[in-house]
Amino acid sequence: MSKQETDKYQNILIATDLGINTVALIERAKRLASASTSIRLLHVVRPFETTFFGTMPYIPVMPLGDKDAFEERVFTAKQELFAEIAKDHSLDESLCIIETGDPKERIPEFAQANACDLIITASQHKKEKRPYFGSTAKAIVQNTPCDVLVVKIDH
Amino acid sequence: MSYYRHILIATDLSVDTEALLDRANRLMSKTTKLSMLHAVRPMETTYFGTMPYVPVIIDGEEIENRVVEAKKEHFEKIIQEHELANTEWRLEIGKPSTMIKEYAEENMVDLIIIGSHGEKGVRALLGSTASAVLHDAPCDVMAVRVYS
Numbered sequence: 001m002s003k004q005e006t007d008k009y010q011n012i013l014i015a016t017d018l019g020i021n022t023v024a025l026i027e028r029a030k031r032l033a034s035a036s037t038s039i040r041l042l043h044v045v046r047p048f049e050t051t052f053f054g055t056m057p058y059i060p061v062m063p064l065g066d067k068d069a070f071e072e073r074v075f076t077a078k079q080e081l082f083a084e085i086a087k088d089h090s091l092d093e094s095l096c097i098i099e100t101g102d103p104k105e106r107i108p109e110f111a112q113a114n115a116c117d118l119i120i121t122a123s124q125h126k127k128e129k130r131p132y133f134g135s136t137a138k139a140i141v142q143n144t145p146c147d148v149l150v151v152k153i154d155h
Numbered sequence: 156m157s158y159y160r161h162i163l164i165a166t167d168l169s170v171d172t173e174a175l176l177d178r179a180n181r182l183m184s185k186t187t188k189l190s191m192l193h194a195v196r197p198m199e200t201t202y203f204g205t206m207p208y209v210p211v212i213i214d215g216e217e218i219e220n221r222v223v224e225a226k227k228e229h230f231e232k233i234i235q236e237h238e239l240a241n242t243e244w245r246l247e248i249g250k251p252s253t254m255i256k257e258y259a260e261e262n263m264v265d266l267i268i269i270g271s272h273g274e275k276g277v278r279a280l281l282g283s284t285a286s287a288v289l290h291d292a293p294c295d296v297m298a299v300r301v302y303s
Contacts, residue, residue, distance in 0.1 A: 007181075008181060009181070028295070031158060032181070032182060123289065123296075137289070138286070138289065141271060141285070141289065141298045144300070145300050146300065147178065147297060147298065147299050147300065148297070148298045149295060149296070149297045149298075150289055150295065150296045150297075150298065151295050152292065152293065152294055152295055152296075
C-alpha cells in the first residue's frame, strides 16, 4: 500500500436534500477530511414541472402564469437556507452550490466535473420497519466512479 | 470529533480487498475496531437455484467443506499479508447480504465497507449484494467502486 493511497480524501462532495440530515452529512465529511480537503455542498432542485405534474394525480391550485415566479421564490428560499448552513458549519460558501435538474444525473456529473473522490449522501430511512434505500442514493452509487458513503439516518 | 468505532469490511476475498482495506485505514482512529466478513453462499442455492438440471454431485457436503476450507486458508493468508492480527475475521455460510446485516446488527458495527462492481463510464448495474446491503444495513455504508 503506497502512502498516497492511505491519504485522506481531498475532494468531498456532500449531496443533500436540505433536510435536517444535512448536519449529519457535514459531520461525517469533517470526520473524514484533512486540513487540505475541500468540502463541497450540492443541492439539486428538481424542475418544478417534474416534481408536481409528474407525481400528482391532480393539478395543484396555482395562479396560472405565475409558475416561474413561484419557482424563483423556492429557489431563493433554498439559497438563503444554504447560505445559513454554510455559515453555521463554517464551510466555504463558494463551494456550496444549488443547481436545477435531475439529482440522479446532476450529482454524478458534478462529482466528475469537480474531480471529487468521495460523495456523502443520506439514505432515506422511513418510519416503516423495513429500511428504505432512496432511489437517488442508489443512482449515485451506480453512476459514479468514486467512493460513496451512504449515511443511515433514523427519523 | 468522533470516529467510527467498529468498521466491518465485507469482502469477496478477491484482489479488491486491498482497496477496501485502504479505505478502512483512512477512516480509522487508533481505537476503532476492524472486522472482516466473508460469506460463502450455500452450495444448494448456488447450483440448484440457477441450473436447469440437477448436477451430478456425489458428495455435495464434502465438496462444500473443501471449498470452505480453501477459502479459510485464503482468508488467513490475507490477514497475515496485511498484518491484521487484531482484526476479527469470520467466514460464514449463508446469503452474503443477510450475513453482513446480521453481523452488523449483533456487533454494533457503525460502518460497512463494501465493493461495488462496475465499469468506468458505463451505467453498470450495481452488484446485487452491494445493493441489498445498502438497502438493509442498520448503519452507514461505504460503497467502493472496484473494477476487477
